[in-house]
Amino acid sequence: MAEHWLMILIEIIFVVNSFAAILTVFRDRYRDITSIWAWMLVLLLFPGIGFLIYFLFGRKLSGHHIFNMQTQEVLGIDKIADNQQKEVIALSDPERYVEEQAFIRLFLQNEQAIFSNQNEVNILTDGHEKFEQLFIDIKAAKHHINVEYYTIYDDKLGNEFVDLLTEKAKEGVRIRVIYDSWGSGGKNNKLYQRLREAGGHVEAFLMPKWQVMSLHVNNHDHRKLVIIDGDIGYIGGFNIGDQYLGRLDKFGYWRDTHLRVVGDAVLAMQSRFFMDWNATNKYQKLKFGEEYFPSHDTGGDVAMQIVSSGPDSDMNxxxxxxxxxxxxxxxxxxxxxxxxxxxxxxxxxxxxxxxxxxxxxxxxxxxxxxxxxxxxxxxxxxxxxxxxxxxxxxxxxxxxxxxxxxxxxxxxxxxxxxxxxxxxxxxxxxxxxxxxxxxxxxxxxxxxxxxxxxxxxxxxxxxxxxxxxxxxxxxxxxxxxx
The missing domain is CATH 3.30.870.10 (Endonuclease Chain A)
Known part of the structure; x- marks a missing residue:
């Protein structure tokens, strides 16, 4: 008799779980069909637990957050992009970029990604080389340092990085840091306490005070940007932490690729940081100004565009x-x-x-x-x-x-x-x-x-x-x- 009622209970749980799974996953009309079936597999294979996994990893970014991201001013960069689109492309030597023009138009149209063709670019593939150069540039900063990383670990390198930023903040340099709470293992208030006390500003990307209620583990700020005085920009794959110097036995030598850029492409990185900062920080909005967007005449020979993407846009x-x-x-x-x-x-x-x-x-x-x-x-x-x-x-x-x-x-x-x-x-x-x-x-x-x-x-x-x-x-x- 007990077995009979147990089987009925199991069948009820199965039916309720299946109905809830269908209602949960299919209610989003804009979710990719392959993602729908993958989440259905998780919810059906792991009754109950599957919904906890979905709550943490499956919910899409809230409409409020998407609105915040989409309504940020592009801070003067949009005007340059508009002009480049009207002129088809503002190139000093259009014959050099016959096939590339398709890319340039695509990114101008979808992302307002300005084209610049006089940049100096250095490729950095070793962590020691990258952080040595980055620290040199930070030490020379005069006006501001804007930092955005997916991961800033509370380890030896992470503390050296924060210590250096704290020193610059004490000198009067304006310091702003955005980090991803999930990628960095939490809010890390202790790590940034000394930087904040020195006048620096630190924010967890799109993470309000009541983070549990709006937790979106599946949407990470995976960007890695550093902009120094609007003149020097870093972009690539390295985060901040000991493993990126090969200090963890699990990974051994860490092979990555990062770029150090000098030129007008840095202004596009700056614009990206401004939009992310303004969407994250409700009270200290950044505005376009020459001190953040200086003109450059580097004499460099590299043409490039800075292109960003995320769940706030369907363009991918x-x-x-x-x-x-x-x-x-x-x-x-x-x-x-x-x-x-x-x-x-x-x-x-x-x-x-x-x-x-x-x-x-x-x-x-x-x-x-x-x-x-x-x-x-x-x-x-x-x-x-x-x-x-x-x-x-x-x-x-x-x-x-x-x-x-x-x-x-x-x-x-x-x-x-x-x-x-x-x-x-x-x-x-x-x-x-x-x-x-x-x-x-x-x-x-x-x-x-x-x-x-x-x-x-x-x-x-x-x-x-x-x-x-x-x-x-x-x-x-x-x-x-x-």
Whole structure:
């Protein structure tokens, strides 16, 4: 008798859970269909617990937050972008950028991403080199330092970074810091206390006081920006923490890619920071001013645009840029990404490019950072290896670079991975560069990385155990929500 009632109770729980799952996931008309079915799988496989997971990771950004992000002034940059659109493109040498004009128009139209062609760019691939140069530039700051990172850890490097900012704040330099609460392991009030006491301002991105009630673990501020006096900008993949100096045994040597930029592209980074700050801080709004947007005459030779994307827009600007790069390549495509979980359009474009004679090479890490994500990465790597595409695993340490180079002429470096999370869930920012010199330098870096990498052939994946292949396949089912 007891077993009979237990079975009835189980059936009721199953029916109620299924109905609640359908109501919860399908009520959002604008959610991607693959994401809908992935969340249905989670909610049905894990009754009760699945809804807790959905509450933390599945809810989309609130309409209030989206409104705040979308209604920020672009602070003078929009006027430049409008003028460039009206003139088709304001280039000093339009014959140099025949194929690139399609990119430039795309980003001007979708993102108001101004085009500038006289920037100085230095590529930084080693953490010690990056932070040594960054600290030198911070020490020389005169007016302001604006910082935005996904991760600022409360460890040795994180404290050295905050200590330096605190010293500059005491000198009268205006310091503003935005960090992602989830990526940095909490609000870290203790870490920033001395900086605030010195007059610096620190905010958790889009995180109000009552954070539990508005928790959106699935929408991260994944951007990595530092702007110093409006003259120098940093953009790329490095966060702030000891692991980025290779101090954690779990990862070993940390291989990443970051850019140090001098020129008008820094103004676009500044504008991005202003919008993020104004959406996060309700009481200390930043406004356009020459002290934050100085004119530059660097004599540099690198043309570029700063492009951002996030759940506050349906344009998926960086994803569109990635897809455009792959589809227009004639000779070569080189990709580095720690999390390689592309959608079907990217997969098809890569396969078509390879079958059309384009030399396609992809590099991923050889060790996991997030287990499900890594197994899904392995799954997609195996599919491409079976298509005859060269896929390499970096063995020297952990590969965290997010880069694409096509035809030795167009480059993308930034915070966006080649995965669905970066395409639509995270707030990201990338630099798209139109420079043969930078492209060749990036290709040389890739070739050097090959010396510490292993080619993953179709035979390599076929030799893996059935259990490992099952984990890869199962993780792939969750890719829309990873």
């Amino acid at each position: 600007q960086i994803y569109q840029g990635y897809l455009r790069m792959i589809s227009m390549a004639h000779e070569s495509i080189t990709i580095q990404s720690p999390y390689f979980i592309p959608n079907q359009a990217i997969m098809d474009s890569l396969a078509i490019a390879a079958k059309s004679g384009v030399h396609v090479r992809i590099m991923i890490p050889s060790k996991p950072d997030h287990m499900f994500v890594y197994r899904a990465t392995e799954y997609y790597a195996s599919v491409l290896a079976n298509e005859g595409i060269e896929v390499y695993a970096y063995n020297k340490g952990f590969l965290h670079a997010k880069t694409i180079v096509i035809d030795n002429r167009i480059v993308s470096v930034g915070s966006a991975n080649m995965d669905i999370r970066s395409f639509s869930l995270n707030f990201e920012v990338n630099a798209f560069l139109y420079s043969e010199r930078v492209a060749l330098e990036m290709e040389a870096i890739f070739e050097e990385d090959l010396l510490d990498s292993q080619l993953l052939t179709s035979e390599y994946f076929a030799a893996q155990s059935s259990w490992k292949r099952f984990k890869q396949f199962f993780s792939r089912l969750l890719t829309p929500i990873l």
